[in-house]
Amino acid sequence: MTQSVVVQVGQCGNQAGCRFWDLALREHAHVNKRGLYDEALNSFFRNVDSRKSDGAEFAVGGRIQHLKARAVLVDMEEGVVNQILQGPLREVFDSTQLLTDVSGSGNNWAVGNMTYGSAYREKIVDKLRKAAEQCDCLQCFFLIHSMGGGTGSGLGTRVLSLLEEEFPEVCRVVTSIYPSGEDDVITSPYNSVLAMNKLTEHADCVLLVENQSLVDIVNKIKVMSHGTKPGLNIKRNSAVTSGQGGLSGAEKPFDAMNNIVANLLLNITSSARFEGSLNMDLNEIAMNLVPFPRLHYLVPSLTPLYTLADINVPTRRLRPSLPFVSWNQEGWKTSLCSVPPVGHSHSLLALANNTCVKPTFMELRERFTKLYRKKAHLHHYLHVEGMEQSFFSEAIASLNSLIEEYHHLDATKARLTPDAPRLSIAR
Amino acid sequence: MSVVTVQLGQCGNQVGQELFDIICSDAQEGQRKTYSAASCERFFHQTAQGDLVARALLVDMEPKVINRSMSMAAKSGRWSYGASSHFSQKQGSGNNWANGYCVHGPCHRDAVEELVRREVERCDRLAGLIAMMSVAGGTGSGVGTYVTQCLRDIYPSSFILNHLTWPYGTGEVIVQNYNSVLTLAHLYQLSDAILVHENDTVHRICSRLLNIKHISFSDVNRVIAHQLGSILQPALTADSHGAYSRNPLGIDWQVRPPADSGRSRSLTGGSFNTSLANLLILRGKDVYSAETGGIDDPALYTSWLPSKEAFSLWKSPVPFNKYEKSATLVSNSQALLRPLDDMVGKVWNMFASRAYVHQYIKFGISEEDFLDSFTSLEQVISSYSQLC
Numbered sequence: 001m002t003q004s005v006v007v008q009v010g011q012c013g014n015q016a017g018c019r020f021w022d023l024a025l026r027e028h029a030h031v032n033k034r035g036l037y038d039e040a041l042n043s044f045f046r047n048v049d050s051r052k053s054d055g056a057e058f059a060v061g062g063r064i065q066h067l068k069a070r071a072v073l074v075d076m077e078e079g080v081v082n083q084i085l086q087g088p089l090r091e092v093f094d095s096t097q098l099l100t101d102v103s104g105s106g107n108n109w110a111v112g113n114m115t116y117g118s119a120y121r122e123k124i125v126d127k128l129r130k131a132a133e134q135c136d137c138l139q140c141f142f143l144i145h146s147m148g149g150g151t152g153s154g155l156g157t158r159v160l161s162l163l164e165e166e167f168p169e170v171c172r173v174v175t176s177i178y179p180s181g182e183d184d185v186i187t188s189p190y191n192s193v194l195a196m197n198k199l200t201e202h203a204d205c206v207l208l209v210e211n212q213s214l215v216d217i218v219n220k221i222k223v224m225s226h227g228t229k230p231g232l233n234i235k236r237n238s239a240v241t242s243g244q245g246g247l248s249g250a251e252k253p254f255d256a257m258n259n260i261v262a263n264l265l266l267n268i269t270s271s272a273r274f275e276g277s278l279n280m281d282l283n284e285i286a287m288n289l290v291p292f293p294r295l296h297y298l299v300p301s302l303t304p305l306y307t308l309a310d311i312n313v314p315t316r317r318l319r320p321s322l323p324f325v326s327w328n329q330e331g332w333k334t335s336l337c338s339v340p341p342v343g344h345s346h347s348l349l350a351l352a353n354n355t356c357v358k359p360t361f362m363e364l365r366e367r368f369t370k371l372y373r374k375k376a377h378l379h380h381y382l383h384v385e386g387m388e389q390s391f392f393s394e395a396i397a398s399l400n401s402l403i404e405e406y407h408h409l410d411a412t413k414a415r416l417t418p419d420a421p422r423l424s425i426a427r
Numbered sequence: 428m429s430v431v432t433v434q435l436g437q438c439g440n441q442v443g444q445e446l447f448d449i450i451c452s453d454a455q456e457g458q459r460k461t462y463s464a465a466s467c468e469r470f471f472h473q474t475a476q477g478d479l480v481a482r483a484l485l486v487d488m489e490p491k492v493i494n495r496s497m498s499m500a501a502k503s504g505r506w507s508y509g510a511s512s513h514f515s516q517k518q519g520s521g522n523n524w525a526n527g528y529c530v531h532g533p534c535h536r537d538a539v540e541e542l543v544r545r546e547v548e549r550c551d552r553l554a555g556l557i558a559m560m561s562v563a564g565g566t567g568s569g570v571g572t573y574v575t576q577c578l579r580d581i582y583p584s585s586f587i588l589n590h591l592t593w594p595y596g597t598g599e600v601i602v603q604n605y606n607s608v609l610t611l612a613h614l615y616q617l618s619d620a621i622l623v624h625e626n627d628t629v630h631r632i633c634s635r636l637l638n639i640k641h642i643s644f645s646d647v648n649r650v651i652a653h654q655l656g657s658i659l660q661p662a663l664t665a666d667s668h669g670a671y672s673r674n675p676l677g678i679d680w681q682v683r684p685p686a687d688s689g690r691s692r693s694l695t696g697g698s699f700n701t702s703l704a705n706l707l708i709l710r711g712k713d714v715y716s717a718e719t720g721g722i723d724d725p726a727l728y729t730s731w732l733p734s735k736e737a738f739s740l741w742k743s744p745v746p747f748n749k750y751e752k753s754a755t756l757v758s759n760s761q762a763l764l765r766p767l768d769d770m771v772g773k774v775w776n777m778f779a780s781r782a783y784v785h786q787y788i789k790f791g792i793s794e795e796d797f798l799d800s801f802t803s804l805e806q807v808i809s810s811y812s813q814l815c
Contacts, residue, residue: 001490002518039491137517275491277644278599279437283521287565288601291782327780329773330597333522336644419772420779423802425809 001039001060002139004269004282005131006071009159010105010112010152012177013145014073014080015254019262020144021069021092023342027266030342031274037064040273044070045092046134057134070135072097072127074159076116076151077104096130099123105150109191110384110391112154113198118386124159125166132167139272140171140282142265143203146211147195148179148188157198164202171283173268174203175261178360180212181367187377189367190392196364197395200402204286205296207264208357214257221256263341264300267349271337280335288333289353295405297357301350323413358406365399372396429550430469430659432483432557433543433574436520436567437492438592439559440485441644444496445652446559446659447471447481451506453660453748462745465661471506472549479506482550484542485513486574488520488531488566512546514538520565524606527569528613529791532577535570540577547582555586555619557659563594563603568610572617579617589618590655593625593766602783604774605797611767612800615807622658623763624651653748657755662708662743701814702728702760706739710753711746722756729814764811771804 008017028041037047039060047058050066058065069092075081078100084090085098099120105112132138141163145156163172176199179188199206271280290296324331341347371377372392381387434443447470454466471479481500485493485508493515501507514535520527547553558575560567571589578587591610594603614621629650633642637650705727709717725734747753778784778797788794 139518275495277441279489279491279519281489281519281521283519284565284600287522287783287786290786291780293785325780325782327776327782328601331601332597332599333601334599420775422772422775423805425806 001043002137002272002281003043003070003135004140004142004272005128005135005138006044006069006142006144006265007074007128007159007163008071009074009143009145009156010149011075011077011080011146012149012254013143013152013156014075014084016175016177016258016261017071017073017144018084018087018089019255019258020265021071021089023259023262023266025067025092027342031339035064037062037067041067042136043269043273046070067092069093069097070131072099072124072131074099074124074151074155076101076112076155078102097127099127105154106380107148107185107187107191108150108380108384109154109157109194110381110387112150112152112156113158113194114154114384114386116151116155117158120155121158121162125162128159128163128166132170138167138170140173141167143172143174144261144265145174146177146179147192148177148183148185149191152177153191153195157195157202160198160202171286172202172204173207173282173285174199174205175207175209175265177214177261178208178210178364180210180215181363183211187371187380189364189371190377190381192364193368193395193399194391196361196402197391197398200294200296200398203296205290205298207268207300207351208297208360209261209264209300210360211257214260217260218256260302264302264349266341267302267347268300268351270339270341271335274337274339276335276337276339278334278336280333280337284333284335285351289351291328291353292405294402295353295409297353299352299354299356301352303348304344325409325412355406355410358403358410361399361403361406365396365403368396368399428469428552428554429472429482430554430557431543431546431550432470432481432559433578434483434485434496435558435560435571435574436487436564438561438564439567439571440487440492440496442590442592442648442651442655443483443485443559444500445645445648446655447483447500447506448503449649449652449656449748450660451479451503453656455505456749459745462661468551469554469659469661480509481506481512482546483508483512484539484546486515486539486542486566486570488516488527488570489518490515509546512542514542520569522563522600522602522606523565523786523790524569524572524609525787525790525792527565527567527571528573528609529569531566532570532573536573536577539574540581543578543581553582553585555588556582557588557590559590561592561594562607562610563592563600564606567592568606572610572613575614575617586619587617588620588622589614590622591624592651593623593627595626595630596769599626602786604770604777605783605787607770608774608804609792609797609800611807612803615803622655622757624654625766654755657710657747657753658708658757660747662710662741664739664741699727700761700764702737702758703732703814704737704739704759706741706757708741708743708755708757710743710750710755712744712751714742714744714752717742717752761811761814764808767804767811768808771801771808774801 006017006020008014024044032038032041037058037060042060045067047064048066048068049058071093073081073093081098081100084093101116105116143156143160145152147153160172160174179185179192269282272282289298382389432443434440450466450470454463467479471481474480485496487493493513497508497513520531556578558571558578560571562568575587575589593607594600600606626647629647630642632650633639633646639646705722707719707722719740723734723738728734728737784794
């Protein structure tokens, strides 16, 4: 069994990350009735003896003493992390896993990436190394962050490149929250495009989550919960719709949206944690879904979300009407896990490497260009030590070429591609 | 005579456990002392307390499946796997043949060979080795190929049978065609016989013949295990004079066409697949008076093999798995030609765009290795197509 380490950076990263830990504990508590520290728990938690100051660890098989998350929490202001440390999850993290500062990154990618990135490089590597050493067999780093701000976006992508430098063999799965068009951070397009360049370079795969989609989903759930559609059986206490049953009771503003992200992570890792008749390890995600190194942006979909009635699990051989590229007509990878999420009998997670990301990237490019054309707010970035205009031009060039590659693949849709020539063997 | 089985990867270990389960329950059925003794000797060794321990190794690059197979065996109460007859690692092969073949295989070679040696030394006489694996994933296919190579090196004159499970045409592993082609091309040089089950075909058996509504992998694996069991269990052959045959497959499957074999025939010509060799195993009641219904008709066979040599018939009065009468056909024919041809066609298409190739190159194989494997299989397809 392998372990994974979650690295949460910035406000969004830490808030979503905490929902994940909350729900993970709940899921394991639901399945693990005997209080034994098993392989499944071991993948995300350590089991320590809290009486000893050196926090000696217990091996798999014994009773649960004190669970500690395999995580590193980074934020350049203290508010969010302090709240975590005062909340019910405080026991799950110890102080050596945290890295904070006071003044924040001012929604400036350059401050996050360059200023803090350089200042805290040693400390960050130190904490990552410690987390890695506590793992028997580290398979994956999960990075959670948003793209629109300064810390998550700037420092987050710096952490990503450090991960590649220090742990090149370990898979890097990044959950990136993209800002909506109405984001109240004016410079979010700059931050997002600068960050995307790094994601394209250093991530093995990116789970692309748009804030707008999360908002839409949450609204739809609200409508359905209060609606009067007959026959719709809403499960109110499931992990997906609410955090009910988790450690933190009251719902804070972004909680519902962060819940969805947390569930995404729970589902992706379920096959690596629990048994099933067709297992899937995390390294198989990148292997099957990333045909070309740069095109690693995946679109996640989850059910049940708002069709909360009992779902009929589709037969495992779906008959898709989706157009596939000619060289991957049956491009489906399936995994079956026997343990359902809490409150449901079944669930389905789909990860798609799909050219539907192209419009998202094009919109982002448009918003970027609107600002960049007028050089609006550029001086905030260029004043930061280490930052140059070339970063901007490289980043937009990278985004352009990415859009071009997706466009190229899209264009093959209508065309009938002839089969590749075969070898003819002489008799 | 004993057989040592190496179960590789998730599929190999899941199917293997079902196979030993069926063999054991068939062997212990009723009062058939000679059959029972032969079957137990072939597949199990007996501890001092009389418990049956499978002559098998479980190999996988992650531990979950091995743990489950071993505990399911122990739960049966009738047989078990050897407590230390397994090898696993923590992290799988990521559905990557190159990871299995170039990295995991060589890395764990010594440990696996040691386990094989120990198991073989427990046998009075070794009839042969069976390697069970799927071709779609990373461990069964990649590590399985590497292990087969090692077995061939250590036991150059032993009979090596590879049992392969081919994946569903769609939906299991996206890079399954790459993994399959790389495996088949290598095994072709190493194996004495490659016995294939296609998930799609077995699925149809489950739905149409067994009327199973929601077909799971357990159902599929059980059908495969039944079919394998009916082949591998002791049977009387024409020349065995009442004693149970030594070699599990009893016949030499290797054939080579003579230099000048007449005209070629297209894939679509004719209504039968041309056979190189067929083995029909009949078990149960009234077996000696059974008609073989034209399977020995020379029209079914290639012109340069007399049907007397190409067709083998085993009749065994002891029933298998409580079936009053059963018949099993093992066929070396053009039946797999279409699936193989489709697989190779798809693999060329994918390779033409170089999709996923970077994932394999990362672990140590080159584009030439891909092309060599494709060429190998095109030759196999060509040879089978030209049978007439």
